[in-house]
Amino acid sequence: MDPADMGDDLERVLLSEEQLHQRLDEIAAQIDADYAGKDLLLVGVLKGAVMVMADLARRLHSTVQMDWMAVSSYGSGTKSSGVVRILKDLDADLTGRHVLIVEDIIDSGLTLSWLLSNLRSRGPATVEIATMLRKPEASKVDVDVRYVGFDIPNEFVVGYGLDYAEKYRNLPFVGTLAPHVYGA
Ligand code: IMP
Ligand code: MG
Numbered sequence: 001m002d003p004a005d006m007g008d009d010l011e012r013v014l015l016s017e018e019q020l021h022q023r024l025d026e027i028a029a030q031i032d033a034d035y036a037g038k039d040l041l042l043v044g045v046l047k048g049a050v051m052v053m054a055d056l057a058r059r060l061h062s063t064v065q066m067d068w069m070a071v072s073s074y075g076s077g078t079k080s081s082g083v084v085r086i087l088k089d090l091d092a093d094l095t096g097r098h099v100l101i102v103e104d105i106i107d108s109g110l111t112l113s114w115l116l117s118n119l120r121s122r123g124p125a126t127v128e129i130a131t132m133l134r135k136p137e138a139s140k141v142d143v144d145v146r147y148v149g150f151d152i153p154n155e156f157v158v159g160y161g162l163d164y165a166e167k168y169r170n171l172p173f174v175g176t177l178a179p180h181v182y183g184a
Helices: 003-009 017-034 050-057 110-120 136-140
Strands: 010-015 040-046 065-074 083-088 098-106 126-134 147-151 174-177
Touching: 003 010, 003 174, 017 050, 017 126, 017 147, 040 050, 040 110, 050 098, 050 126, 065 110, 083 110, 098 110, 110 126
Parallel strands: 040 065, 040 098, 098 126, 126 147
Antiparallel strands: 010 174, 065 083
């Protein structure tokens, strides 16, 4: 899909496909350097992280393992509460592993801080976080994010894995939606 396919549902493109890919080149190079000589396990959080996981993993110069987790955060509407339920757990045993959580976006950071302590309790050697996008709210929780693609304004965005009502995940860019899409 390209912006034109969106018609008047698209308000504006926030990050183009080229911008996302260029930034991923840089992050992949950092990860390659940081984990040189180590076995790395990438943990993607379904469903939003599918695109960043696929594009990031293919840029790395060493073989990695990839595993997936699905969590659901209890909350009303678009705000998460930090109370999390595991819908699909990892297949991998984390004991002694170098784990890198791959996320699409960090908003309140509540989901991620829960996930972090959950994974840390499983005896990994290290756990770090890579996220494609980060919103300003995320600075309020004490979660150290090692790799950040872009800090974005506090707006609801879709594309590159992110949805609104399960739509728009397959946009190769990140954008905002016109108000009429939300029924405004
Ligand atoms: P939080 O960091 O616990 O608030 O929750 C982050 C999750 O909320 C992300 O993994 C997304 O699924 C969802 N989310 C937060 N902001 C957006 C957005 O702008 N667009 C789409 N989903 C979002
Ligand atoms: Mg997510």
